[in-house]
Amino acid sequence: MIKRFLLRAKLQNAFKLVDLSHKFTKGKNQFTRYPSIRIAEERQDYLYYVFYLPEGLNPNDLKKKEYVLSQAFGSAYELKGDGKKYSLKIFTSEPETCISFDFDELQPFLNHRIPVLAGKDSLGEMHSFDMVDNPHLLIAGETGSGKSVTIRMILTSLILTKRHTIDFYLADMKRSEFHLFRYCQGVKAVMTKKDQLLSCLRFLRIELQQRGDLLDGSELEHIDKYNERFPENHRNYILLCIDEVALLKNDKELMDIVEEISCIGRALGVFLILSMQRPDGKVLEGQLKNNLTVRYAFQHSDKINSDITLGRGTKEDASKLGRPGQFYLKNAHITAVQAPFLTVERAKEYLEPYKIRPHIDVKGEVVNEDFAPMTMIGEESE
């Protein structure tokens, strides 16, 4: 009872401190009404409040003065409301600092058409999204913040679940680790050089044109509908992932095609995952930035860079993120999450059953029929 009273008093004091109130006169008397707190209780990992704004108080006043909540309770809180009634959760326990990637546990979050994993929020809820509905992902963050591990877990989980419906084109300009995915079913190309990527992009541009013609010709607006109508001519989704895309920023033809995919890929079933250390203004100029509708903002160097990734005027600041693997997921909302951690060794174990390597005979020819060569970009050079 006393605890509830104290909890209530703490929020009331915060409202008073910033004068979040509606003042009015009745007759000769002046009145001040503060938000009315209906629920104030302690739950397992958080304090829970429900309060109502008084009649006459503009909800924008709450927005302007919301900073008092982090002053009073720290930054780990979640405020939701509809203009009158609000719920407030103040998280009291630290979110998990390391969540290991366990495919069996994660499977329930991988049943979208292109299921992209994000991470666990402070309430322990795992977030994932369907890239078909939310096309194109930007992953940005300082070196060592967790981008590569996150791309590894996204691609591994996609190969485990969707290798028959997605064609993967993977460009790794730092030559760090996409070799992991070579020979995996579904992976059409692993590229480490600009000229390979350029051939790939020219190929994808033709594919975009062909898919556009197919949709036009059949008067359909999405590749899913086309596949439903013409299953005999099924077109897989295409996922192009470019690690450290900023290394390509001076290559106009290349960046033009990437931008074209970002503009028209959605309906045609062609999607992008782009990563970069700094949210580079030059790379993200024009249409491209707006078309990357989902953002993972790992630790950034400062608030200015954080705003480039998350949008100007957001209260979240990715320069304040402290742990590797922690990032702000920006989709419809911005949520701090911790990505599942997948080591290279574990990823290899998961992927091994889905690899088809070439068997070469004495004449140097590939003899296994199930091996699909990556013909599109010519010889692999590694």
Ligand SMILES: Nc1ncnc2c1ncn2[C@@H]1O[C@H](COP(=O)(O)OP(=O)(O)OP(=O)(O)O)[C@@H](O)[C@H]1O
């Ligand atoms: N989800 C995670 N959970 C816990 N620790 C993590 C996680 N992701 C990354 N780390 C730790 O951070 C280290 C750096 O991660 P990672 O290599 O992914 O960074 P990066 O952002 O890709 O860096 P760079 O841009 O230099 O390649 C990892 O070796 C690991 O120790």
